[in-house]
Structure formats: C-alpha cells, structure tokens
Amino acid sequence: MRDLPFTLDQLRILKAIIKEGSFKKAADSLYVSQPAISLQIQNLEKQLNIPIFERSSKKATLTEAGNLLLRYGSRILALCEETCRALEDIQNLQGGSLVIGASQTTGTYLMPRLIGLFRQRYPLVNVQLQVHSTRLISWSVANGQVDLAVIGGEVPNELKDILQITSYAEDELALILPISHNFSKVTNIQKEDLYRLRFIALDTQSTIRKVIDKILNQHGIDSSRFTIEMELNSIEAIKNAVQSGLGAAFVSVSAIAKELELGIIHWAKIKNVTIKRMLSIVVHPNRYKSKAAETFSKEILTLFVRPNENRILVD
Structure with missing residues (x-):
C-alpha cells in the first residue's frame, strides 16, 4: 500500500x-x-x-x-x-470517556441530574454533554460524534432507518401561570379557558413549540387560536416572563421543579386533559458502543424512572 x-x-x-x-x-x-x-x-x-x-x-x-x-x-x-x-474500556470503567447528546430542554434540566448520578458511581469516566436541537444531536449520533442521546423531539426522517430509537419516559407538559392570575385560585380550568389567556411561547420554528402544538391538537386544542403575547428563545426567559406576570406558557414539568417548590409560579391543571410527550434514547446500532455508554443506559437511565411508572421523577 x-x-x-x-x-x-x-x-x-x-x-x-x-x-x-x-x-x-x-x-x-x-x-x-x-x-x-x-x-x-x-x-x-x-x-x-x-x-x-x-x-x-x-x-x-x-x-x-x-x-x-x-x-x-x-x-x-x-x-x-x-x-x-x-x-480505554479494557480498564473496566477506571477511565475512558462518554459523550452524551440531548435536545434543549432535556439537556438543560434532566441530563445534569443523570450525569451527576453517573459521576458519583464512576468518577474516573470523563463525561461530555452536547446540547443542541433534536436534529443536530441526531446527526451527531449518526456520525459517531455522540455515544447516545436523550431527546424530546422527532428524529429526522432520513435517519429513522439508521438510528435505534427507544422510548424512555413520558415528560408531562405543564401550563404555568403567574401566581397572581385569577386561574391560580381554581382547581382546574376548562380547555375553552385557554383561548382567554395571553401566552409566552418559543419561536414557531423551535422543535419544542412544534411538539407542544402537535400534542395540544391531539387533545382538541387549537393552538393557532391562542393569543401570543411574545416569543422568546429560551425556557428560562419564558419562566421569568411568566413569573413577572406577562402571560401563560406550556413548559416541561422537569423545567419547573425549583419554581414550584419556591411557589413563584402556578401549575394550572386542565380538566380531563394531561399533556405529555415521549422522551427517547437514540443510539447508532452499527457503531461501537462503549462500556461507559452501556452502563449509563442500563444503570442510570433506568434509575430515573420509578418502577411501574412511565414518567420522569421530579425531585
């Protein structure tokens, strides 16, 4: 040669x-x-x-x-x-590295807790977290730049036959309101009440916004009729806007654990409606799967779901 x-x-x-x-x-x-x-x-x-x-x-x-x-x-x-x-895997997790991918909300609020659990058990493994859109993270898995990913959106159609996509857990989406809002004093609101609210939302092109609109539509709620007060580019900005009394918003329950504990926002329940999305684990079945990636999948991801319950733990 x-x-x-x-x-x-x-x-x-x-x-x-x-x-x-x-x-x-x-x-x-x-x-x-x-x-x-x-x-x-x-x-x-x-x-x-x-x-x-x-x-x-x-x-x-x-x-x-x-x-x-x-x-x-x-x-x-x-x-x-x-x-x-x-x-490095030959050393039986006494070293090595793990590259994890996540979509925006999952990477910001869920993965740091999971990585913390993993690091407590395997402190010598170097863990990297890459947070991007579902589309970019899916391509990173396909190209071998990421070992595994946890996403909340849909994998691009062109990758669905290449990647292995496994359902992980359901993530409930909460309607949050300022604690001063009149609806914060009632147990449940009606679906029709949503059309009377002013909403804070992500950009229409964001994956999370599309997922939320799709799920609402499946429950007979027409999000195109919502009054959108403003569009912001991050979940944190949206939460701050709601706290400031600027409107209502739909966000992942995993993103509001701290705010609910402090009592600075109100989670409004909609009568007879529970809005959930499925989180998925994405891997490339034909690429080498490191021992660290296998251990993270088997030991850590399963720990974060209560037995017999298909929902995320929110501490």
Missing part, C-alpha cells in the same frame, strides 16, 4: 481551522504557533499536489478538494476516537 499523503495531525489541524474559522484561532485551540499551522497546511497541499484553501478569500474557505478531505478526514478522526474509547 502506498504511503498516505496526509497525517492524522494534519487532518486534526484542518478540522480545527474550519471549526474555529481562522488559522490563528485554530493554533490557539491546539496550543501551537500559527506558523506551525501554516507550515502543516503547506506541506499537506504539497503532498496532495492540490490546493485545499481558496487563496483569494480572506477567510479560511475550502476548495472543493478541501471540503472532500474535511468530510473524509472527520470520519477518520471519529473512528480513531472510537478506537481509543474501545481500548
């Missing part, structure tokens, strides 16, 4: 340049000098006998060949990392 025209270090440098957006930032992230980075790229282009960066652009812009090399190089580096994790 002929010698390869690139090294792993060169692939790592190329990936860092594109990720950071410049040669200087890539050098800083890799703790090397900028001239060293530039020399490696020059040698790489000489070995390949083809330019991989556009010389006419001030930004770090790849040529067609550069994009091709980056795409395959990322897969090569991912496989190398997978190999290292497999070798």
